[in-house]
Amino acid sequence: MDVGLVGLMHGFSVALDPQNLMWCFLGVLIGNMVGVLPGMGVLSTISILLPLTFAMKPVAALLMLSGIYYGAQYGGAICSILLNLPCHPPHAVTCLDGYPMTKQGRGGVALGITMLAAIIGAAFGIIQMIFMAPYIANIAFKFGPQEICSLMLLGLLAGSTLAKGSPVKGVSMTLFGILLSLVGTDVNTGSERFTFGFLEMADGLELVAVSLGLFGIAEFLKSVNGAAPTTPRAVKLGFRDLRPTRQDLRTALPPILRGTFIGSLCSLIPGTGPTIASFIAYATEKKISKTPERFGHGAIEGVASPEASTHSAVQGDFIPTMSLGIPGDAVMALLLGALMIHGIQPGPRLIVEQPDIFWGLIASFWIGNIMLVVLNVPMISIWVKLLSVPYRFLYPTALFFVCIGVFAARNEMFDVAATLAFGAFGYLLLQLGFEPAPILLGFVLGPRLEENFRRSVLLSRGSLATFIDRPISAFFVGACVLLLLAQVVAAVRKAKAPIRVPEAAFD
């Protein structure tokens, strides 16, 4: 506990450094903007800006990139509530009750409650990170290659089966991602794998090229003419409209607290990010409500709880990423990739060896979240205006940023061409019903998975039993088996009685 507070003080001294403060502000501002703009993704924004951070100090780079991530959560709610567009997955459920509230002229109140839920959820998530992350890191110090390997397996399995879409497809996407990560020179033997004679591939595929192809170009190909036309109803919102009444507050506060709790629980399970947290929060709220029929017609609880859980999960997601080096979702994988590009090895040692990064990041969360509330409450009318920028002007602009961003990553035109190829392939995957996000998870973790696997089997002289001989490793392997069993049971049950998933409601 003392360590936490001392560390936090140090963190504030890092985060309040004028330069870092500026990068943090820039990050949350860009994130907020991207969140509001329909059709712009967090993943592609972070990928575009990633190469530009190579020249920055690692602390500043990470503060800014994380700022984009949680900043976008604030903006995404605006888009969902006012336009009924689930442009950012975690906010998809917010549409269900947020948009009806807008139609009733209570959109401002919904946004106001969202801000409140956001700050409460985020605050809880950050506090959880302050106390949990060093604790988890302490346990992780005892990990050998076997534990790291089986924990990664658990993370990858959870990330690919619990997310949206079919688990089988999710697992194959992860496998494919690991396969992509093997391209290039094998560190153990020095031989080249899957380079097919391209010199440019000897160092492996570029992270930015893979992610901008799969999430940038593929997304443009999908929505170039199909994007929902944004016809903002003449929404005029000002500062005053955001103020909820005393009655609203009384109804919304308990759901906010419940949502926060659900979000923080979800963030601790690897692979369950904010999207799942928000769905669970909504379903829980509906189940325990005395008047479930109000849901879907503008129930304020249906906005408050999922939003709180999203924000608390977003902050909590940083816990496994920073303390174990195992990302929970694709965005975290990208941030982890950014750290590695800056030469920082994520994992339990990060907290001790790079206190500037770890505690600076936490302190910047506080500052960033306060900045976001300040940005959103008085400037809400500006964000609302931003909603009317049509997609047909956004994507060509983004195309240029994709090209130059990929090129800047290592001054290689080959990577831009690779991005185009990945875009085409990603579009094919979307057509076939794949959800490409786990590819990134596999791609970032792949090399470490192979290295640790080889090391553990080498240590055990070729015996795979080493993974269940050691107790902690056996625990993770057991969790993997349970996860798989749960998937099989769910699949069997689904085959017997088709359950209506909440997603169907806004299709």
Next chain:
Amino acid sequence: MTGFQRNRDYYAGALMAMIGAGAIVEGWSYGVGKLTAMGSGFFPVALGVGLVVMGALMAILRAPAPDAHDGHAVGAPDWRGAAAITASVVLFIALAKSAGLFPAIFACVFVGALGTRTTSLREAALLALAVAVFGVLLFSFGLKIQFPIVRGLI
């Protein structure tokens, strides 16, 4: 619902199995080795086997119809959009070094914008001009990227 949509899990499974088979064949040539002394090919082959199994599972467990659980259904491909986006990236690659940053950005955004049917030539040109000016200011003057702005001139 088109035939493609109805059978898409077959295609999806086939695609994954093909990638897996490729990884096995290619990985085999790197030398698989034994568990005690793994070759470079061990991991690729293992992943390939996994992908083939997943591909088979996909075809066996295929969803009768793309349901809400299966990600959002994607509409038929839009050839105009696809052509414009591809051309836009290709033009950037071709022009950035040979003609300079300004023409490259202009071509990239202009052609990309034409992918939407509702965008007029005038709108596309104006957008491209605006982005090109902004892009040159940001990347040539701000971030000092090593392209000429217009080859032969600046």
